[in-house]
Amino acid sequence: QAVYLKDYTAPDYRIETINLRFDLDPEATTVTSRMEVRANYDPAEGRRPFVLNGQELELVSVSMDHDPVGDEGYEISDDTLVIPHPPAHFHLEVVTRINPSANTALEGLYVSGGNFCTQCEAEGFRKITYFPDRPDVMTRFTTTVVADRKEYPVLLSNGDRIDSGELEDGRHYVTWHDPSLKPSYLFALVAGDLACIADHFTTMSGKEVKLELYVQYGNEDKTEHAMRSLKKAMRWDEEVYGREYDLNTYMIVAVDDFNMGAMENKGLNIFNSRFILAKPETATDMDFVNIEGVIAHEYFHNWSGNRVTCRDWFQLSLKEGFTVFRDSQFTADMTSPAVKRIDDVSLLRTRQFAEDAGPMAHPIRPDSYVEINNFYTLTIYEKGAEVVRMIHTLLGPERFRKGSDLYFKRHDGQAVTTDDFVRAMEDANGVDLSRFSHWYEQAGTPRVEVERAYDAAAKQYRLTLRQSCPPTPGQPEKAPCQIPVKTALLSREGAALPLRLAGESQAGGSERVLVLNEPDQTFIFEEIPAEPVPSLLRAFSAPVKLEGGYSDEELAFLMGNETDDFNRWDAGQQLALRVIVRLIEGAPRELDRGLSAAFGKILADDRLDPALVAEALALPPEEYIAECMDEVDPLAIHEARQFVRIALAETHHEALAARYTALADPGPYRVEADAMGRRRLRNACLAYLVQLEGESERAFAQYEAAGNMTDSMAALVALVHNAAPRYDEALQHFYQRWHEDPLVLDKWFAVQAAAPAPGALERVRKLLDHPDFTMRNPNRVRSVIGAFVMRNPAGFHRDLAAYTFLADQIISLDRLNPQVAARMLDPLTRWKRYDESRRNVMKEELERILRVPRISSDVYEVVSKSLAA
Ligand code: ARG
Numbered sequence: 001q002a003v004y005l006k007d008y009t010a011p012d013y014r015i016e017t018i019n020l021r022f023d024l025d026p027e028a029t030t031v032t033s034r035m036e037v038r039a040n041y042d043p044a045e046g047r048r049p050f051v052l053n054g055q056e057l058e059l060v061s062v063s064m065d066h067d068p069v070g071d072e073g074y075e076i077s078d079d080t081l082v083i084p085h086p087p088a089h090f091h092l093e094v095v096t097r098i099n100p101s102a103n104t105a106l107e108g109l110y111v112s113g114g115n116f117c118t119q120c121e122a123e124g125f126r127k128i129t130y131f132p133d134r135p136d137v138m139t140r141f142t143t144t145v146v147a148d149r150k151e152y153p154v155l156l157s158n159g160d161r162i163d164s165g166e167l168e169d170g171r172h173y174v175t176w177h178d179p180s181l182k183p184s185y186l187f188a189l190v191a192g193d194l195a196c197i198a199d200h201f202t203t204m205s206g207k208e209v210k211l212e213l214y215v216q217y218g219n220e221d222k223t224e225h226a227m228r229s230l231k232k233a234m235r236w237d238e239e240v241y242g243r244e245y246d247l248n249t250y251m252i253v254a255v256d257d258f259n260m261g262a263m264e265n266k267g268l269n270i271f272n273s274r275f276i277l278a279k280p281e282t283a284t285d286m287d288f289v290n291i292e293g294v295i296a297h298e299y300f301h302n303w304s305g306n307r308v309t310c311r312d313w314f315q316l317s318l319k320e321g322f323t324v325f326r327d328s329q330f331t332a333d334m335t336s337p338a339v340k341r342i343d344d345v346s347l348l349r350t351r352q353f354a355e356d357a358g359p360m361a362h363p364i365r366p367d368s369y370v371e372i373n374n375f376y377t378l379t380i381y382e383k384g385a386e387v388v389r390m391i392h393t394l395l396g397p398e399r400f401r402k403g404s405d406l407y408f409k410r411h412d413g414q415a416v417t418t419d420d421f422v423r424a425m426e427d428a429n430g431v432d433l434s435r436f437s438h439w440y441e442q443a444g445t446p447r448v449e450v451e452r453a454y455d456a457a458a459k460q461y462r463l464t465l466r467q468s469c470p471p472t473p474g475q476p477e478k479a480p481c482q483i484p485v486k487t488a489l490l491s492r493e494g495a496a497l498p499l500r501l502a503g504e505s506q507a508g509g510s511e512r513v514l515v516l517n518e519p520d521q522t523f524i525f526e527e528i529p530a531e532p533v534p535s536l537l538r539a540f541s542a543p544v545k546l547e548g549g550y551s552d553e554e555l556a557f558l559m560g561n562e563t564d565d566f567n568r569w570d571a572g573q574q575l576a577l578r579v580i581v582r583l584i585e586g587a588p589r590e591l592d593r594g595l596s597a598a599f600g601k602i603l604a605d606d607r608l609d610p611a612l613v614a615e616a617l618a619l620p621p622e623e624y625i626a627e628c629m630d631e632v633d634p635l636a637i638h639e640a641r642q643f644v645r646i647a648l649a650e651t652h653h654e655a656l657a658a659r660y661t662a663l664a665d666p667g668p669y670r671v672e673a674d675a676m677g678r679r680r681l682r683n684a685c686l687a688y689l690v691q692l693e694g695e696s697e698r699a700f701a702q703y704e705a706a707g708n709m710t711d712s713m714a715a716l717v718a719l720v721h722n723a724a725p726r727y728d729e730a731l732q733h734f735y736q737r738w739h740e741d742p743l744v745l746d747k748w749f750a751v752q753a754a755a756p757a758p759g760a761l762e763r764v765r766k767l768l769d770h771p772d773f774t775m776r777n778p779n780r781v782r783s784v785i786g787a788f789v790m791r792n793p794a795g796f797h798r799d800l801a802a803y804t805f806l807a808d809q810i811i812s813l814d815r816l817n818p819q820v821a822a823r824m825l826d827p828l829t830r831w832k833r834y835d836e837s838r839r840n841v842m843k844e845e846l847e848r849i850l851r852v853p854r855i856s857s858d859v860y861e862v863v864s865k866s867l868a869a
């Protein structure tokens with residue numbers, strides 16, 4: 001049941017307009033759809049059937065051009081309705097009935113917290129009504145929502161409110177018309193009893209846009225940050241991309257039950273409430289930053305996604321990769337570019353590289369899928385963004401902007417492909433990016449090896465770069481990619497040297513983008529007075545694994561002298577990684593002197609940005625260490641990393657305590673980059689300190705004194721993850737104080753599920769029995785099962801029974817919510833990376849899942865691909 005890109009054909013019918021009417025009732029909602037349909041082929045060559053998608057729908061009636069159509073006039077299957085011989089132009093009315101309150105998959109129309117809401121991307125609209133549910137069928141929607149006035153005073157859909165009124169039996173209606181052309185996946189409907197926070201924004205051309213944020217009553221005091229973020233995003237997109245908002249109103253609704261982060265439905269975004277609701281007492285700094293980023297992401301989709309959309313779902317990265325790139329530029333501008341880059345690359349290297357090396361590896365433009373929901377991946381999103389970033393690096397900001405202007409102008413109102421995106425970049429600038437296409441077509445993370453040679457007599461420095469890419473499922477051989485390697489050469493004094501490549505008449509700056517096109521290429525630099533230390537892949541200019549061939553001493557030199565913030569941080573990570581790997585391989589248990597000295601130097605340097613210091617003090621995460629090893633031993637990794645952490649804390653006890661004290665922030669709480677950076681560093685110091693005898697009181701005191709969630713949570717994590725004295729007291733206190741706030745309660749669950757100490761499995765089982773646990777809420781599932789299996793490698797892998805536990809959970813979750821169930825499979829798909837006993841049990845559990853009758857296509861695809869690879 002796989003779908004292939006090569007089978008793509010244009011739709012046979014266009015929908016000129018659609019008129020929808022929803023008679024809302026939680027158990028039995030009636031949907032009336034009236035479409036004007038026109039053949040998209042030459043009818044002289046014979047009639048083609050009109051195929052509409054539909055799932056889990058009760059068909060009430062069909063009529064064509066106002067005449068009822070009997071059963072003989074259409075064919076119906078589990079997922080289609082087919083009109084075999086329609087005329088070239090006709091009106092079709094389809095009436096269906098659905099049960100939103102029984103919809104636990106949270107796809108289509110469902111009920112959350114007593115309110116109706118929708119999620120249509122990718123293929124949820126077919127669970128609402130019969131329709132050619134594919135992104136290249138774009139139409140104009142008029143939607144009438146009818147519901148009980150008392151229970152559902154607020155009735156929303158896309159576009160402008162054009163009519164409203166009262167009906168009998170206490171019901172009322174609102175009619176919405178969306179003037180834009182949109183595919184079904186951008187349709188949205190909301191009905192409920194919600195508080196509305198209103199504001200407005202004046203666009204660059206002077207248009208007034210109404211901004212409306214809808215939340216459950218009682219949450220109005222947690223919307224200020226979201227509204228401010230929206231206005232910042234709107235302004236930024238005008239300034240940086242020249243993009244203005246098009247409709248009269250921009251609405252955002254927060255719901256508690258949501259499979260993903262948020263959804264960019266035209267003019268009516270629907271958000272997981274965790275990406276809207278925040279105030280300092282309940283949300284951490286990271287929450288605030290993430291909210292700003294997700295609000296911007298969904299807003300930016302209005303151009304990169306909605307006005308210009310995807311031709312088919314193989315092109316998903318067209319909108320997601322580009323939009324993630326745009327939101328990362330935005331966050332960099334709003335906070336700190338270096339910190340944002342470090343955080344993005346960490347995510348890519350710990351999770352996307354693993355995906356690229358695993359059984360589900362796929363190119364950012366896949367050529368087939370079974371269940372598209374499984375392809376909302378780190379590869380499509382994060383690697384997709386890296387690929388756009390490389391184009392930006394190759395072209396530079398001005399030419400990139402010319403390319404994006406042409407792209408938006410040329411394709412406004414169209415459903416297009418990633419090739420169209422690259423072509424616009426080429427055409428706007430008269431450049432050839434054809435070598436670049438392998439990034440879209442090939443899975444796997446390329447490796448770049450570096451060889452260096454200095455010729456003192458000729459004053460020549462030669463850098464040889466050699467690329468390769470490991471095989472991935474279905475792709476044994478790889479072609480070379482075009483890899484931009486941003487490079488500088490540092491003198492032993494730490495100065496970036498002027499660069500003149502062989503053949504050039506004069507030096508052009510001290511930083512160059514070397515473009516690697518061939519399997520290997522040598523770059524020769526002239527007039528280099530002494531052997532330099534190369535600074536390579538600056539700001540992580542390509543999503544590759546670089547083997548720089550550095551000695552420990554060179555890494556230490558780079559930690560102190562790199563002028564590229566990202567590379568300075570990364571030199572520390574590489575050094576720490578080596579030290580930890582050596583310990584795992586049996587090196588004597590002593591703290592590496594070089595690492596410790598560098599740690600001390602950075603900790604003491606109060607001229608550095610505190611946020612960057614915090615990043616530098618952090619050791620590489622366990623998942624990243626695992627990613628760098630052939631056979632993964634999660635416990636050995638945890639143990640070696642802990643050894644280094646504790647040794648660093650002991651050695652630098654005083655300095656950590658001094659920095660902790662000096663960073664105390666007596667002023668009022670502010671969500672601004674500098675204040676957040678100080679808290680981040682202070683809490684990083686605390687996390688080291690709390691591991692030491694007699695220091696847990698410090699964490700407990702911070703927990704008790706904290707006036708904001710950032711400091712409160714940091715203290716709680718420090719206590720719980722080290723099983724420090726009185727951690728239980730803090731946990732109980734936290735529960736009492738916050739159990740009525742679902743988002744804060746998620747944190748309470750997650751901190752426990754992610755605690756690495758022995759007994760994690762038993763603790764997690766208890767959490768599942770907790771009265772506040774429910775499988776129906778995706779955030780809660782992620783905060784317990786997700787945190788345990790994906791953010792607690794040592795705790796999860798300690799006991800083979802955890803694999804059986806996870807399989808059991810997936811099987812029961814799959815009956816309710818296949819999308820979320822398939823996500824939880826991730827750790828089991830990596831079975832081949834572990835020792836034999838782990839591998840065997842994981843494999844058996846995957847096979848057991850496959851034997852369960854009526855498993856979803858979501859879970860089926862992931863399990864069968866991981867067993868086959
Ligand atoms: N387009 C949304 C976003 O990235 C995500 C929607 C995901 N939906 C899904 N069914 N997987 O902003």
Ligand code: ZN
Nearest residue numbers: 297301320323
């Ligand atoms: Zn998106």
